[in-house]
Amino acid sequence: MSMNRRRFLQACGASAAVSITPTGVKAASAPHVVVIGGGFAGATAAKYLRMWSDRTIDVTLVDPNANHTSCVLSNLVLNRRITLKELKMNYGGLSSFYGVNVVRDRANKIDGAGKRVRLKEGGWLNYDHLVIATGINMINPPSIDYKLTPHAWIAGGQTNRLASQLNKVGPDSTVIMTIPKSPYRCPPGPYERACLIADIIKRKGLEGSARVQVLDANSSIQAEKHTFENAFNNLYGNIVEYITDVEVEDVISTEGRVITRTADYVGDVVNIIPQQRAMGFIRNAGLTGDGLWASVDPLTYASTVSGFDGVHIIGDSQATGQPKSAHMANAQAKVCVDAIIRSLAGVANDDPERVANITTASACYSPITYDQASWLSAVFAYNTDSGQMALTHLGEAERWSTGNYKQMFGWASNLFTDSFH
Numbered sequence: 001m002s003m004n005r006r007r008f009l010q011a012c013g014a015s016a017a018v019s020i021t022p023t024g025v026k027a028a029s030a031p032h033v034v035v036i037g038g039g040f041a042g043a044t045a046a047k048y049l050r051m052w053s054d055r056t057i058d059v060t061l062v063d064p065n066a067n068h069t070s071c072v073l074s075n076l077v078l079n080r081r082i083t084l085k086e087l088k089m090n091y092g093g094l095s096s097f098y099g100v101n102v103v104r105d106r107a108n109k110i111d112g113a114g115k116r117v118r119l120k121e122g123g124w125l126n127y128d129h130l131v132i133a134t135g136i137n138m139i140n141p142p143s144i145d146y147k148l149t150p151h152a153w154i155a156g157g158q159t160n161r162l163a164s165q166l167n168k169v170g171p172d173s174t175v176i177m178t179i180p181k182s183p184y185r186c187p188p189g190p191y192e193r194a195c196l197i198a199d200i201i202k203r204k205g206l207e208g209s210a211r212v213q214v215l216d217a218n219s220s221i222q223a224e225k226h227t228f229e230n231a232f233n234n235l236y237g238n239i240v241e242y243i244t245d246v247e248v249e250d251v252i253s254t255e256g257r258v259i260t261r262t263a264d265y266v267g268d269v270v271n272i273i274p275q276q277r278a279m280g281f282i283r284n285a286g287l288t289g290d291g292l293w294a295s296v297d298p299l300t301y302a303s304t305v306s307g308f309d310g311v312h313i314i315g316d317s318q319a320t321g322q323p324k325s326a327h328m329a330n331a332q333a334k335v336c337v338d339a340i341i342r343s344l345a346g347v348a349n350d351d352p353e354r355v356a357n358i359t360t361a362s363a364c365y366s367p368i369t370y371d372q373a374s375w376l377s378a379v380f381a382y383n384t385d386s387g388q389m390a391l392t393h394l395g396e397a398e399r400w401s402t403g404n405y406k407q408m409f410g411w412a413s414n415l416f417t418d419s420f421h
């Protein structure tokens, strides 16, 4: 973080309780920040807005669900190491302990000039700052039926569906999984999933009979290359068939058929991880420069599109080029909160000391077998020349191990607690 809590409160804390009075808001009323989406990015933002402002900011968190189901660790539901129930994060602590106003609804329109956001049920909600953290939207192959060929890339019913299909894999079965072009949610995630499916096959004694065909739209493995190459070529050499540069054009789910530019592939189980982009209401508002992900300034995560003063986009929906991960979403939320509180307190966001300390980090643990995992971590720092975040450190596990597998749960537990509790 660019500033620890004590220094932050010195800048705009106890005395800021009276000084945070944004324009357009009566001096007596507290500023209002609306957070759309209660996943890793949004929940962290809501919690830290309350905590770091010493509860002087009113925070409303909007999410259609009563709790958030974590994608992190969700590949372990596929091989039955954990249940989906263990991945459910409820918002009780955010409301009862931090005083976040949690509203169960769905945002569908932003009025940048009017500084308000429209909710499907609740109508318009005014904000001084708006934080959008709604994760990903799928670009669906035209004929796909996800009930038959699940994506399982947003954890929930889809994950259980794929788990039960994998449970039925038998001799000579072919499992097909597809990997979208980068950038997509969780760079190592699809390769980790391929390993776990291969492990399921191995543990069923089907090695040499059942197989996994991995159709990658990219021309090479996108993360932990050394680890996954080793796993695909050696550990699962006669189970995994890894094919590059395969872009899915359509999926005929009833036939288990994946249509690509070069060939058709048919599987008994078909897991399509489709191309991804930001949610429709973000794109419809014109906040996505490239039509896919929202353009933001990584110093504040404020939109770079004019007419949207005070609108910030964090987590998987934004386009800074940093990995789309929960760890990263949590880090971005804190930079964004720091910027919002400063802005409300009239403290500059671009002073050299702050700018020099803007860093974020990402970590992903990848289970490779039933009880072994590898990991990947990346650190980014703000580059003043480019005005972008630049990779400064990259770390990878030398090998997968049971030690890493155990550490994975400690890391995840810390991340869950820091984001939701």
Ligand SMILES: Cc1cc2nc3c(=O)[nH]c(=O)nc-3n(C[C@H](O)[C@H](O)[C@H](O)COP(=O)(O)OP(=O)(O)OC[C@H]3O[C@@H](n4cnc5c(N)ncnc54)[C@H](O)[C@@H]3O)c2cc1C
Pocket: 036, 037, 038, 039, 040, 041, 042, 062, 063, 064, 065, 068, 070, 071, 072, 073, 074, 075, 105, 106, 107, 108, 133, 134, 135, 136, 152, 153, 154, 155, 185, 186, 189, 279, 281, 314, 315, 316, 317, 324, 325, 326, 327, 328, 329, 362, 363, 364, 365, 366
């Ligand atoms: C299999 C798998 C493994 C992964 N492993 C890791 C890992 O090891 N490490 C890691 O750091 N990351 C991992 N990730 C990635 C991580 O889960 C995502 O990057 C992270 O969840 C992104 O956080 P987010 O807040 O942007 O989106 P989400 O966590 O998806 O949250 C978005 C929220 O917005 C809500 N929402 C959507 N639309 C609206 C709307 N219109 N109005 C209101 N609310 C809305 C949703 O209900 C949801 O609660 C993994 C992902 C997968 C699929």
